[in-house]
Amino acid sequence: MPFQPQRVEQEWIVDAPASLVWEVLGHTDRLNRDAGLPSVQVSSFEDEDIGRPVQARLYGLLPLSWVEYPFEWIRGSNYSVQRDYTKGPLARFRGGVEIEPAGSGCRVRMFAELTPRNVLGKLAIPLVGRDTMKKARAYCAKAIARLRPSHAGPSVAPKALMSARVNQADWTTLRQCARRLEQVTSLDRGIVGCLLRHLDEAGEEEVIRMQPYALAARWRTDPHETLRVFLHATRVGLLSLQWQLMCPNCRIPKGEAETLSGVDKQFHCDTCGINYDANLDRYVELRFRVHSAIRSAEERVYCFGGPYSAPHILVQHLLRPGDTRECTAMLDDEAYRIRTLRSNESLLLVPGRQAGGDSRPVFYREQGWEEADRSFQPGRFSLAWKNDTQRTIGVVLERLRRDDLAVSAAKVAALQEFRDLFGSEVLAPGVEIGVDSVTILFSDLKESTRLYEESGDAPAYGHVRRHFDFLKERIARHQGAVVKTIGDAVMAVFHQPADGLRCGLAIQRELAAFNTSLPDRPPLVVKLGLHHGPAIAINANGLLDYFGRTVNVASRVLRESLGGDLVLAKEYLDDARVRDVLTESQAPIVAEWTSTLRGLAQPLTLCRIKE
Numbered sequence: 001m002p003f004q005p006q007r008v009e010q011e012w013i014v015d016a017p018a019s020l021v022w023e024v025l026g027h028t029d030r031l032n033r034d035a036g037l038p039s040v041q042v043s044s045f046e047d048e049d050i051g052r053p054v055q056a057r058l059y060g061l062l063p064l065s066w067v068e069y070p071f072e073w074i075r076g077s078n079y080s081v082q083r084d085y086t087k088g089p090l091a092r093f094r095g096g097v098e099i100e101p102a103g104s105g106c107r108v109r110m111f112a113e114l115t116p117r118n119v120l121g122k123l124a125i126p127l128v129g130r131d132t133m134k135k136a137r138a139y140c141a142k143a144i145a146r147l148r149p150s151h152a153g154p155s156v157a158p159k160a161l162m163s164a165r166v167n168q169a170d171w172t173t174l175r176q177c178a179r180r181l182e183q184v185t186s187l188d189r190g191i192v193g194c195l196l197r198h199l200d201e202a203g204e205e206e207v208i209r210m211q212p213y214a215l216a217a218r219w220r221t222d223p224h225e226t227l228r229v230f231l232h233a234t235r236v237g238l239l240s241l242q243w244q245l246m247c248p249n250c251r252i253p254k255g256e257a258e259t260l261s262g263v264d265k266q267f268h269c270d271t272c273g274i275n276y277d278a279n280l281d282r283y284v285e286l287r288f289r290v291h292s293a294i295r296s297a298e299e300r301v302y303c304f305g306g307p308y309s310a311p312h313i314l315v316q317h318l319l320r321p322g323d324t325r326e327c328t329a330m331l332d333d334e335a336y337r338i339r340t341l342r343s344n345e346s347l348l349l350v351p352g353r354q355a356g357g358d359s360r361p362v363f364y365r366e367q368g369w370e371e372a373d374r375s376f377q378p379g380r381f382s383l384a385w386k387n388d389t390q391r392t393i394g395v396v397l398e399r400l401r402r403d404d405l406a407v408s409a410a411k412v413a414a415l416q417e418f419r420d421l422f423g424s425e426v427l428a429p430g431v432e433i434g435v436d437s438v439t440i441l442f443s444d445l446k447e448s449t450r451l452y453e454e455s456g457d458a459p460a461y462g463h464v465r466r467h468f469d470f471l472k473e474r475i476a477r478h479q480g481a482v483v484k485t486i487g488d489a490v491m492a493v494f495h496q497p498a499d500g501l502r503c504g505l506a507i508q509r510e511l512a513a514f515n516t517s518l519p520d521r522p523p524l525v526v527k528l529g530l531h532h533g534p535a536i537a538i539n540a541n542g543l544l545d546y547f548g549r550t551v552n553v554a555s556r557v558l559r560e561s562l563g564g565d566l567v568l569a570k571e572y573l574d575d576a577r578v579r580d581v582l583t584e585s586q587a588p589i590v591a592e593w594t595s596t597l598r599g600l601a602q603p604l605t606l607c608r609i610k611e
Helices: 018-025 029-032 119-147 170-182 188-203 212-219 223-235 411-415 416-421 449-455 455-477 498-518 550-560 570-574 577-584
Strands: 006-014 040-042 050-056 062-066 072-073 078-087 090-102 105-116 239-246 251-257 267-268 274-277 284-290 311-319 325-332 337-340 344-351 361-365 373-376 381-387 391-398 433-445 479-485 489-494 527-541 543-547 566-569 589-594 604-609
Touching: 006 119, 018 029, 018 078, 018 090, 018 105, 018 119, 018 223, 029 072, 029 119, 040 078, 040 361, 050 090, 105 119, 105 411, 119 267, 170 188, 188 223, 188 416, 212 223, 223 284, 223 416, 223 479, 251 267, 267 543, 284 411, 311 325, 311 381, 325 391, 325 449, 381 391, 411 433, 416 455, 433 449, 433 455, 433 498, 433 543, 433 550, 433 577, 449 527, 479 543, 489 550, 498 527, 498 566, 498 577, 527 570, 550 566, 550 604, 566 570, 570 577, 570 604, 577 604
Parallel strands: 344 373, 361 381, 527 566
Antiparallel strands: 006 105, 040 050, 050 062, 062 078, 072 078, 072 311, 078 090, 090 105, 239 251, 239 284, 267 274, 311 391, 325 381, 337 344, 337 391, 433 489, 433 527, 479 489, 527 543, 566 604, 589 604
């Protein structure tokens, strides 16, 4: 006779906002670890099944195996998961968490429905269930206390989420590296202190895939300065670089390389069942891990697929054949997407202004969603989605906006400091990887031939070298990098168009002072051209270089410069941040014309900017 499910439940009031409680309990990997559950090994999907085989050993002895189905959740409110066991004392587990506001805090309800397979399972459920929930509640209290907003200044690092460590830091090596880091006087001492404390106190999972911008948000420090500290900390041996290949759908690392040369042009996401071409802007992210000489940190997985792993997903539901569920969420004025797991069929949600938006049910049929897009009114959004097929599907409502906390390979490769510290970080020979958007600046000296004729080769060359240093300093100051020099010209790269424009304006504005500082040398006149757009990153003679239409246009635009000015295509000004820079600088557009540049089929409208 089959055993009946047994329910274990615990409810308590937490004096903290629901958002903070969700951050703690929604991180199911940490929750499971602190609740004493075993680490797991996850196998690949079988065919088109939506469940995934998992194995573990309870107390390190009792083998368990099960099929785990995708978590279901409404972000900030509740989540649940179901496991169907194929080995062990349980036949099925379904459990989760519900959070709702209660006065100034919130009420937490944690539940588990466990179906025993045998007598051992029936006897163990009450004892193990209560003990696990007791530990989970203790974890919740401890983690909330650590994550509450700190009133300490940025020079004092807020404590890591979990202080329990399997391996201690090697303090001798840590102090030696710290002393070398202190010799870099341009670094923020407070951020250095935050990092050193984090490496000593944080749990293992918090020192394995560190995101500088995410930690800067926790430490309340400047993101760019925090990234600089991480780069220099890597150089002195505190950290190691990690190049993560990120799936654009589930946004989970699907591959890893210690150097850029180890990044392949294509990678596969087993969860989504799709191959992707690597892209330095969107799919390759730089993260950091503690160096093995400082501290041993082993990556263990205690839960996968929980809401913590997909912060861009607001709602995730399982729909069995014929099921209809309601999806409810607060949506901002931006694009979203409804997507099926594994098959990745998508329906675009576009913000509209009509009252109430469009709340008709959406149907998923054998050929996919019955419509390509749907409008909604920003605010509280509700609609029903229906599975009109004969198979169980997973459906998500997700943001399309990219992660602001990610340091993309394209961004870091456009920093002079990164290139100076890690000049060997290049793609493998013959590998070409796309970049969605890159800003290219070309410079050249006006009448440089006359300079060499009048001054002589050696003095002229020295003057040109000093001018290179002048350009490099301003390019680096505006978060750009010199890619290469070509004769008297410089090719530089920026991640943001606004930074390229700021840099160009600064070069022309400050060139007079540079000339004045060298009264015994003839004054230099610099020509500048700017363009931005997609490009291809390559390894060119051991350097990270770029080619493609954007680079060609930038070099052609440079030829339209008369000197002492900055020339760019009018479309460059379509970026709102670029227009803001132009307004703040009060630099006028002194000319506008249309020209067909050599090698380009279509004419471009060009603008000349001169202060």
